């Protein structure tokens with residue numbers, strides 16, 4: 001039997017176990033997907049222990065994505081992102097991927113939204129914003145980063161080719177000229193507020209929210225009310241899992257079964 005799991009602190013409310021178990025069952029793969037609540041002071045030992053025990057693959061969540069980056073072998077563009085959320089334990093050692101980044105791009109593709117040549121605004125400058133900004137840039141978009149602490153937006157923009165950094169007061173102007181606006185802050189998480197001004201939305205925008213609790217955030221409902229297309233945070237969660245599954249198993253992921261398992265645990 002193959003063993004996969006999610007490692008984080010905390011992990012008890014993770015939606016990855018039901019999503020991946022549904023995928024293994026649908027594909028008839030004899031595998032278990034478990035949760036590993038790791039001690040932050042012993043994370044390196046935890047990764048080495050997983051490898052020594054023959055664990056086949058790990059999903060890595062907060063606060064260990066940078067530790068995973070240091071532990072695993074990575075290629076560009078993960079090298080530039082500096083964060084790993086998926087480890088594949090291969091015969092040649094642990095290989096790290098950032099499927100938060102690639103999964104978000106798949107979520108856009110799934111909704112028929114092209115990022116090639118698009119103007120994309122990322123709100124936030126933390127880890128989630130970093131993955132989105134690099135992902136959008138990889139997909140051919142020009143990225144503007146707007147953050148409450150403006151200096152952090154400039155710091156992130158300096159790492160992403162052709163990106164620019166801004167304060168939140170510039171959001172209305174940035175949104176007026178944009179094709180895509182993504183919320184990568186925690187604003188809206190279990191509260192009815194938005195990171196973007198309601199009157200800045202227009203019908204030519206696509207809104208993506210990395211927050212998925214609730215699924216319909218104020219950010220997305222304001223966008224929809226103005227006629228914008230919306231992509232909720234569960235799509236990012238789904239496709240980061242889809243990419244991980246395909247990396248680990250080499251098989252096409254059963255996207256519908258994974259989506260159903262995920263959404264049944266979200267609503």
Ligand code: ATR
Pocket residue numbers: 123124125126127128129147148149150152184185186187195
């Ligand atoms: P993560 O790694 O999950 O992205 P993070 O590094 O804590 O989390 O980043 C949180 C982001 O949400 C930051 O961009 C933060 O802005 P600051 O850099 O100014 O702290 C943003 N954020 C959090 N609460 C916010 C609020 N009430 N209004 C605007 N931005 C907020």
